[in-house]
Each structure stands twice: as C-alpha cells, then as structure tokens.
Amino acid sequence: MDIETVRTFVAAADAGQFQEAAADLAVTQQAVSKRIAALERDLGVRLFTRTPRGAELTIDGQAFLPHARELLRGAERAVASVRAGRRPLRVDMIASRSAASGLMRGFHRAHPDIDLDVVMLFDIEKAVAAIRSGAIDASFRAVAMPGRPLPEDIEAVRVLDEPLQLLTGPAHALAGARSVTVARLAGHRIWMPGIVPGTEWAAYYDDLVAEFGLTIEATGPNFGSDALLDTIADTPALATFMGGHTRLVWPAGYDLRRIPVTDPVPVYPHSLLWRRDDPHPALATLRAHLAAAAGGHDAAGTWAPGWAVSR
Numbered sequence: 001m002d003i004e005t006v007r008t009f010v011a012a013a014d015a016g017q018f019q020e021a022a023a024d025l026a027v028t029q030q031a032v033s034k035r036i037a038a039l040e041r042d043l044g045v046r047l048f049t050r051t052p053r054g055a056e057l058t059i060d061g062q063a064f065l066p067h068a069r070e071l072l073r074g075a076e077r078a079v080a081s082v083r084a085g086r087r088p089l090r091v092d093m094i095a096s097r098s099a100a101s102g103l104m105r106g107f108h109r110a111h112p113d114i115d116l117d118v119v120m121l122f123d124i125e126k127a128v129a130a131i132r133s134g135a136i137d138a139s140f141r142a143v144a145m146p147g148r149p150l151p152e153d154i155e156a157v158r159v160l161d162e163p164l165q166l167l168t169g170p171a172h173a174l175a176g177a178r179s180v181t182v183a184r185l186a187g188h189r190i191w192m193p194g195i196v197p198g199t200e201w202a203a204y205y206d207d208l209v210a211e212f213g214l215t216i217e218a219t220g221p222n223f224g225s226d227a228l229l230d231t232i233a234d235t236p237a238l239a240t241f242m243g244g245h246t247r248l249v250w251p252a253g254y255d256l257r258r259i260p261v262t263d264p265v266p267v268y269p270h271s272l273l274w275r276r277d278d279p280h281p282a283l284a285t286l287r288a289h290l291a292a293a294a295g296g297h298d299a300a301g302t303w304a305p306g307w308a309v310s311r
Contacts, residue, residue: 001039001042001071002035002038002039003071003072003075004035005035005036005038005039006039006068006071006072007025007072008021008025008027008031008032008035008036008039009035009036009039009047009061009064009065009068010065010068010069010072011024011025011032012032012036012048012055013057013061013065013068015054016053016054016055016056017053017054017055018032018033018036018054018055019054020054036048043060043064045058045060045061045064046058046060046061047060047061047064048061077135087115087117087280088115088116088117089114089115089116089117089137089138089280089282089283089286090116090117090118090119090135090136090137090138091104091116091117091118091119091136091137091138091139091140091286092118092119092120092121092127092130092136092138092139092140093118093119093120093139093140094120094121094122094140094141095120096120097225097246097247097248098140098243098245098246099160099162099243099245099246099268099270100140100160100270101118101247102245102247103140103159103160103270103290103293104116104118106289106293107286107289107290110289111282111285111289114282114285115282119136121136121139122199123196123198123199124139124141124143124145124148124199124200127139127141127273128150128151128154128273131154131273131274131275131278132151132153132154132275134275134278137274137275137278137280137282137283138272138273138274138278138283138286139272139273139274140159140270140271140272140273141156141200141270141271141273142200142201142203142204142268142269142270142271142308143156143200143271143273143308143309144156144307144308144309145200145203145307150273153275153276153277154273154274154275154276155273155274155275155276156271156272156273156309157271157272157287157290157291157309158269158270158271158294158297158308158309159270159271159272159290159291159293159294160245160269160270160290160294160295161267161268161269161270161295161297161298161299161302161304162243162244162245162246162267162268162270163243163244163260163261163265163266163267163302164241164242164243164244164261164265164266164267164268165241165242165243165244165258165259165260165261166180166185166190166239166240166241166257166258166259166260166261167232167239167240167241167242167256167257167258167259168232168239168256168257168259169232169233169234169235169236169238169254169255169256169257170233170254170255170256170257171236172236172237172238172239172257173188173236174188174239174259175257175259177259178259178260179259179260179261179262180259180260180261180262181261181262181263182212182214182261182262182263182264182266182303183212183263185212185214185261186212186213186214186215187215188214188215188239189215189217189237189238189239190214190215190216190217190238190239190240190241191216191217191218191219191228191231191232191238191239191240192205192216192217192218192240192241193218193219193220193221193222193223193228194218194222194228195216195218201268203305203307204268204269204305205241207305207306207307208266208303208305211303216241225248228240229248229250229254229256232256233250233254233255233256241261242258243268244258244260262301263301264301264302264303265301265302265303266302266303266304267302267303267304268304269297269304269305269308269309271308271309272286272287272290274287
C-alpha cells in the first residue's frame with residue numbers, strides 16, 4: 001500500500017475537503033482525487049461521500065482511518081530509526097489530565113524547541129516493552145510494584161509525590177471540611193471504578209486500604225471521569241480520591257469539593273522510566289528538567305507504599 005496515498009487519505013479525512021487537503025499536502029486537488037480513487041480501488045470500498053460541504057467519511061472510511069494513522073506512525077518510526085537525534089522525544093504519560101501531563105507541559109514551556117510525541121499506554125508491561133523496543137523513550141509510572149522488578153536495562157527515578165485529595169459532592173458528610181485526616185475516612189464509601197487489578201495504581205490503593213482500614217469500591221463499569229463526576233455530585237454517600245495535580249473540569253452547578261487529606265498526607269509516587277542506553281539527546285534534557293523541578297520525597301507527614309522507587 002502506497003504510503004503517500006494513505007497520507008493523502010488521512011489529510012482529506014482531517015480536512016473534510018479535498019481542496020484543503022491538497023493545500024496541506026502541496027499538491028493539486030486532482031492529485032488528491034486520483035490518490036483517493038486509487039486507494040478505494042485497492043481496498044474495494046468507498047472511503048468518502050461527496051457533500052455540498054466537502055467530503056465525509058463513509059462507514060468504511062471511518063473504520064479504515066485509525067489503521068491509516070497507525071500506518072503513518074509506523075512509517076514515521078521507520079524513518080526516525082535511521083535519523084538518530086532528529087525524531088521527536090516520545091513520552092508516555094498514561095492520561096491527558098494526569099500530573100504527568102502537567103510535568104510535560106512545563107517541560108514544553110521551558111524547552112519549546114524540543115519536538116515531543118506524547119502517547120498514552122494503559123499498563124506498565126506495555127510501557128516497559130515500548131521503552132525496551134525503542135517505540136517510546138520514557139514513561140511516567142509508579143514503580144516498583146511488589147513482585148514486578150524492572151528489567152536491568154530500565155532506569156527509574158522518582159520525580160513527583162502527588163498528594164491525594166478527597167472529592168465529594170455538596171451533600172456529602174465531609175463536604176464542609178477544610179481538610180480531612182486519613183483516620184476520619186474510615187467507614188466512608190470511596191468509589192473508584194477506574195481501579196484495574198494488576199495495575200500500579202491498584203497496587204497503590206491496595207496498600208492504602210491495608211494501611212489505614214479504608215473502604216474503596218471499584219464496582220461498576222468505568223465510563224470515564226465525566227461519569228464519575230456526575231455520580232459523585234449526585235450521590236451524598238459516595239466520595240472518590242483524586243490527585244492534587246490532576247486537572248478535571250465540571251459544571252459549576254455540581255459544586256464539587258476537593259478536600260486535602262492529612263495526618264499523614266497520602267502521596268502518589270510518580271517516577272520516570274527510560275532505557276539506560278537510549279541515545280535521544282532530549283531525554284537527558286527532560287531528566288535534568290524534572291530533577292530541577294522535583295521536590296523532596298518521603299517528606300515528614302506523608303505516606304507512600306514501601307515499594308515505591310525513592311531514588
């Protein structure tokens with residue numbers, strides 16, 4: 001499959017118009033039409049439907065689009081593999097609203113000349129495998145989970161202790177508190193449907209529950225943060241934990257409360273992982289930036305699981 005034809009398809013899908021795609025690609029509109037027609041012949045399906053507003057993807061076009069994007073990413077990785085130091089620095093940060101996202105935004109502001117490629121991998125095994133294969137350069141994770149030591153070629157350093165907060169709706173029994181001790185949370189229902197067994201955050205909350213006798217419920221499907229906020233706002237009996245550096249937005253009418261947890265302050269230990277022999281020149285810059293911005297770890301009055309990387 002011709003990669004330029006696939007690139008033209010993705011450009012047309014993003015633009016919604018063959019003319020705009022042609023301008024983006026610096027080719028003629030006729031060339032775009034010919035490439036799309038050739039791709040449709042190869043695939044045996046219609047990818048676009050012409051409309052008065054431009055070109056809309058058919059159902060087959062929608063199905064093909066994510067695979068086309070992956071083809072382009074694969075081609076970019078292939079080219080970058082023979083151009084050492086010229087490709088973007090690829091970093092996994094799990095989620096776009098996480099504390100790691102804030103760290104990477106700060107790095108980008110400090111070093112706008114460094115090209116970045118941010119990815120979001122779900123579990124630590126995939127992240128470590130991607131680091132070892134060279135698919136990514138670094139990942140933000142909580143390590144090292146019990147029974148899962150890092151491979152010898154992977155280095156890790158703790159870069160951020162993120163304090164936990166309690167998130168409640170306005171009718172919750174603790175909604176009016178300026179802060180709440182961990183001991184005071186015993187007996188309250190803390191709902192966290194995003195906890196998945198086997199992940200590093202599941203290991204973290206398992207230790208938190210065992211240490212302080214808390215009740216965390218991970219029942220029900222995880223429909224994402226918006227659905228979680230809806231439920232917390234409407235259910236006085238439920239609260240949830242969230243990181244103090246996690247960015248969430250909700251309607252003003254929800255009147256949700258972010259309440260600091262104290263005595264001790266549970267902190268989520270974020271570490272940066274990378275392969276020891278990764279030659280990307282920007283990786284050293286990222287590590288130096290995070291080291292300069294990092295505060296102390298295991299500070300007095302805080303709690304983190306004993307397995308968390310401290311170096």
